[in-house]
Amino acid sequence: MAKRSKRSSNRKSKSESNGSLFDVVDDALLTSIPLRQAAQSRYLNYSLSVITSRALPDVRDGLKPVQRRILYTMSQQGLNATAKHRKCAKVVGDVMGNYHPHGDSSIYEALVRMAQPFSLRMPLIDGSGNFGSIDGDNAAAMRYTECRMTPIASEVLADLATRTVAFKPNYDGSREEPVVLPSRVPNLLVNGATGIAVGMATNIPPHNLKEVCQALLKLLRDPEIKDYQLVANDAVQGPDFPTGGQITNTKDELREIYSTGQGTIKLRGTAKLETKSKSGKVLMIDAIPFGVNKSALVERINELIYSGKFPLVIEARDLSTEDIRIDLLLKKDADENMVLAYLYKHTDFQKNFNVNLTCLVPTENPEVGAPNRLGLKEILWHFLHFRLSVLTKRLENELAALNRRIHILEGFALVFDALDEIIAIIRKSDGKADAAEKIMARFPAAKGGLDAEQTDAILELKLYRLAKLEIEVILKELKEKRKRAKEIEKLLSDDENDYTRSGRWQIIRSEIESLIADYSKDKRNKRLSAIETVAEEPEYAAEDFIVAEDCHVMVTKDGWVKRQKQIADPSKSRVRQGDEVLTCVAGSTRESIGFFSSIGVCYTARMIDIPASTGFGEPIQKLFKLKDGERIVAAISFDPRVIDEIKEDPKKPELCPQAHALAVTSNGFALRFGLESFAEPSTRTGRRFARVKPGAAVVDVAVVHGTEVILAVTGNCRAMICSAEEVNYLSGAGKGVTLIRLASDDRVLGFKPSTGDRDLLTVQTNRGAKKTISTAKYRVTARGGRGNEIQKNGKIAEIIKPPIAAPEIFEE
Incomplete structure (x- = not known):
């Protein structure tokens, strides 16, 4: 154990700087702690590492560690x-190899994103080659692409050489x-950030550089300004996405988002009516929401067109070059506002951006930041004080360099009048060390003479610098250096809490103003995202976008469903092996269809939403959320042409509607209920009609x-024939009334309503015999009894249903 402990301490000393995992392993080897405590401790360490070292950006430079390391490496490479x-x-x-040992793919992905103009508002890397596209195309391999920094990246790296940061x-x-x-750039707000850590995430939208800089200047003029006052026309108006688009939030909503650090930005693409021709109108889309794949959007629009769900549009064409252009060819009578309303609802042409202004804020330890959700003013405040610390460090470094140079120049000035004596001492010396010792003895530092540093500078002085003109240059330099040192000392001694008079804050203000002047002239840096509150949304009716045509919908016993324009013979339709057709209904694509399940739930959808197929169709679970064991x-x-009027008579609310539904359960209960409440499309979980x-x-x-x-038939060869009026009509979901009393081992197999036909239903017994149940042989009785006995011995194996015929489709 002692040897292991020694090896542990050696490894620990070698990796102490980066918090090696050897510490964790050795602690587990040398001590005995509960597994729960060890797992909690290790997971907390892991989550903190992910939060601070990978996923979240720093409020000061707005960069994640991998982005920072990429830019630093590029600056070292020039x-x-x-x-x-x-x-x-x-x-x-x-x-x-030098800074980020986490695999080349993650590094290259970060580098590519920093070069994409559709990902960052102001890209930090200038790429040459294929760096991906807004269509979702991947970048070429890194061996084929080239890069360098953009001018704005130089502002991010400014003052780095003078070691103004830790x-x-x-x-x-x-x-x-x-x-x-x-x-020098408020990069966190300008380019935004997206990241998912352990237990927290960040999603910061990009902003316009000029607006953020104006907000910084506004905050400097009035440090007591409120968050909502920074969200104004002369400061931050709102996010500014690189793909443009339209932000529909109100000013109050934006102010709430920037005050709390979270909220939802409502973003939509923009379009305009370009031309009108004999063939129709063209609606040109010139901007799409941020983060939307353009090719996927075009594919989705065409999918809606070809499926018949978007009849107002004939075709969508992607004519984009460097700028986005998607032409929608509309029908002659199409209303472009209705087309836009449909795009907003059914595609990514309108999308929400969930704002989460979480970032790392500085702590007492400069190497570790603490995650925190900030408001707009807090982010700007942290950036300004970071710039103050950088400027202060830069001035201190400059002052230290000036003092070192002044000290050397003072040594030169001291010996100007004794140059001949200095030269004589040097000529009589045995070397540099002997000469230095003799010069310092002749001009001792204790009496205002020369120290070792000044003496070494004198000995290194080139002979031509002893000329008269050169001596004057040295004296002039000494004067200028002393003047500059006094200026810096004055700047460093001013009150940093006086934002209007402090010299350092004046320098910061001028740096921000220069950013506005240098980068606001470029057209690409103008505001791209318009902020326009929508006063009134165009009215949207789903029926207006459905082509009215007749169709058949077929359902199988195993729950497969499909829609076809016409089914001549459902029994010959394609079904999966072992499956069979349950039912086939007809109606218009604009009407609804209800699927009734074994647990008493009705699932309703528009017929147009049933997948069209000439094959097996699709499982109904793709449309609705059925429970385990539940079946249709x-x-x-x-469709009112197929079913009679289902609305209740307002004059006689106690009566059931003309057409309604009857359900029977396997335990002998029955109920009647209205269909009006089930006619409208439901959610995936459906609506209950029976308990x-x-x-x-x-x-x-x-x-x-x-x-x-x-007529209801049970497994023990009993049949109940009664009038439908005897089954109570329920206004809501219920268990119903007893239709037939069953033995403990019996259950209802099925039922059939009839308008008085003599031959109602044919069944097959377990002995293979077929029996037809007819009102001529069995009398109609009251409900609630045991029913008629069909056969004394044996069981009913199944109900033989007649072949399912395709229902007739009625013309308008």
Whole structure:
């Protein structure tokens, strides 16, 4: 154990700088702790590492660690905006080998995103080659692409050479990397950020550089300004996405988002009516929401057109080049406002951006940030004070360099009048060390003479600097350096809480103003996303976008459903092996169809939403959320041409409607209920029409008018024939009334409503005999009894249903 402990301490000393996992392993080896406590501790350490070292950006430079390391590596390679492009593989390799040992794919993905103009409002990398597209195309391999930094990236890296920010050892302690870049650009808001950590996430939208800078200046003028005052026309108006689009939030909604640091941005694409011709109108889409795949959007629109769900549009064509252009060819009588309303509802042409202004804020330890959700003012405030700390450090470094130079120049000035004596001492000396010792003895520092540093500078002085003119240059330089040092000392001694008079805040203000002047002239940096509150949304009616045509919908016993324009013979339709047709209904594509399940739930959808297929169709579970063991037992078309009027008579609310439904359960209960409440499309979970006891199930549902005769058959060869009027009509879901009293081992197999036909139903016994149940042989009785005995011995194996015929489709 002692040897293991020694090895542990050695490994720990080598990896102390980067928090090696050896500490975790050794603790587990040397101590005994509960598994729950160890797992909790390790997971907390892991989550903190993900939060601070990968997923969340820093409020100061707005960068994640991988982005920061990429830019720092490129600055070391000299890849500024005027340099020649260099292979991305070289940059990625250096980043991975020196600072970010997490695989080249993640590094290259981050580099590619920083070069995409549709991902960042102001890209930090200038890429050469294929860096992907808004259509979702992947970037070429890093061995084929090249990169360098953009001018705005130079502003992010400004003052880095003078070490104005803290540095920390890299993962193996072989070199140093900056904790944060001394960015002059409020990059967190300008380019935004998206990241998912452990237990938290961030989603910061991009903004316009000029507006953010104006907000910074506004905050400097009035530090007590409120969050809502920063959301104004002369400051931050709202997000500004690189793909443009239209933001429909109200000013109050935006102010609430920027005050709390969270909320929803309502973003939609923009379009305009371009031309009108004999063939129709053209609606041109010139902007799409941020983060939307353009090719997927066009594919979705064409899918809706070809499926008949978008009849107002003939075709969608993608004519985009560098700018987005999607032409929608409309029909002559199409209303473009209705077309836009449909696009907003059924495609990604309108999308929500969920704002979450979570980032890392500085703590007492400069190497570790703390995650926090901030408001707009807090983000700007942190950035301004970060710029103050960078400027202060820059001035302190400059002052230290000036003082070192002044000290040397003062030594030169001191010996100007004794140059001949200095030269004589040097000529008589045995070397540099002997000369330095003799000069310092002649001009001792204790009496205002020379120290070792000044003496070394004098000995290194070139002979031509002893000329008269050169001596004057040195004296002039000394004067200028002393003047500049006094200016810096004054700046460093001013009150940083005085935002209007402080010299350092004046410098920061001028730097922000220069950013506005340098980068606001470019047309690409103008506001792209319009902020327009929609006063009135166009009225949307789903029926207006459905082609009215007749169709058949077929359901199988195993729950497969499909729609066809016409089915001549349902019994010959294609079904899966072992499956068979349950029912086939007809109606218009604009009407609804109800699917009734064994647990007493009705699922309603428009017929146009049933998948069209000439094959097996699709499982009904794709349309609705059925429970385990639940199955469809019946389907009813709500087309008024197929079913009679189902609305209740307002003059006689106590009476049931003319056409309604009757359901029978396997435990002998029956109920009648209205269909009006089920005619409208439902959610995926459906609406309940019956309350079925545990162990029982609905066996069938059929449309009745109340004048029919009902025949229910049980497994023990009993049949109940009664009038439909005896079954109570319920206004809501219920268990119903007893239709037939069953023995403990019996159950209802099915039922059929009839208008008085003599031959009602044919059944087959377990002995293979077929029996036809007829009103000529069995009399109609009251409900609630045991019914008629069909056969003394044996069981009914199944009900033989007649072949399912395709229902007739009525013309308008």
